[in-house]
Amino acid sequence: DADVTQTPRNRITKTGKRIMLECSQTKGHDRMYWYRQDPGLGLQLIYYSFDVKDINKGEISDGYSVSRQAQAKFSLSLESAIPNQTALYFCATSDATGGNEQFFGPGTRLTVL
Amino acid sequence: QQQVKQSPQSLIVQKGGISIINCAYENTAFDYFPWYQQFPGKGPALLIAIRPDVSEKKEGRFTISFNKSAKQFSLHIMDSQPGDSATYFCAAYNYGQNFVFGPGTRLSVLP
Numbered sequence: 151d152a153d154v155t156q157t158p159r160n161r162i163t164k165t166g167k168r169i170m171l172e173c174s175q176t177k178g179h180d181r182m183y184w185y186r187q188d189p190g191l192g193l194q195l196i197y198y199s200f201d202v203k204d205i206n207k208g209e210i211s212d213g214y215s216v217s218r219q220a221q222a223k224f225s226l227s228l229e230s231a232i233p234n235q236t237a238l239y240f241c242a243t244s245d246a247t248g249g250n251e252q253f254f255g256p257g258t259r260l261t262v263l
Numbered sequence: 264q265q266q267v268k269q270s271p272q273s274l275i276v277q278k279g280g281i282s283i284i285n286c287a288y289e290n291t292a293f294d295y296f297p298w299y300q301q302f303p304g305k306g307p308a309l310l311i312a313i314r315p316d317v318s319e320k321k322e323g324r325f326t327i328s329f330n331k332s333a334k335q336f337s338l339h340i341m342d343s344q345p346g347d348s349a350t351y352f353c354a355a356y357n358y359g360q361n362f363v364f365g366p367g368t369r370l371s372v373l374p
Contacts, residue, residue, distance in 0.1 A: 154306070183361075190272065190366055190367070191366055192269075192352055192364040192365055192366040192367050193307070193352065193362075193364040194364075195361055195362070198361060208361070240306050240307070242306075250295050250297070250312070250356055251297070251309045251312075252307075252309070252362065254306030254307050254308065255306050256304070256305060256306050257304075257305075257306050
């Protein structure tokens with residue numbers, strides 16, 4: 151079984167709709183991240199959380215919000231989706247004590263029409 | 264200062280050749296430099312990483328060369344194979360902050 155799972159894997163939605171992307175992990179890591187990937191831009195950090203009570207904005211948080219429901223779950227919401235939020239979204243985890251490696255989920259491809 | 268530059272954007276190499284991808288950074292506080300490999304439809308996965316106290320790290324066919332004074336580091340893939348065809352991201356990190364990723368290099372290894 152995958153250590154970091156994301157649902158849905160693909161989603162097509164319309165402008166103005168609210169959408170939630172979910173991430174779950176079985177690695178027992180405290181730290182979780184949401185990234186956005188666009189061609190030629192690499193991975194850009196949206197939000198990150200170092201524990202259940204800690205939420206921090208990344209470099210491109212405008213238009214997004216997150217919820218850390220438990221150590222293992224970290225959700226990303228688009229309150230009112232717009233076409234330029236069409237991208238590939240990745241969740242990642244890392245262990246604060248076990249080194250710096252980030253473990254990525256398989257990604258969610260989001261299309262906003 | 265947080266930006267990590269990466270080149271080339273794409274690279275085509277013959278099987279058995281050497282693939283070289285270069286990255287440069289500005290922030291001297293970075294102290295961990297990983298390379299991630301991403302196959303289509305998958306999330307990135309750690310390939311190899313280096314800290315600035317060494318100038319080179321080798322794992323199998325993959326080598327990181329690190330030049331602290333020039334603030335540059337590179338990934339060398341020796342004897343490149345078609346299975347190495349993927350997108351490669353360099354990154355930089357320091358404790359208390361977060362990872363900064365380069366824009367990626369799409370590598371194609373021709374059979």
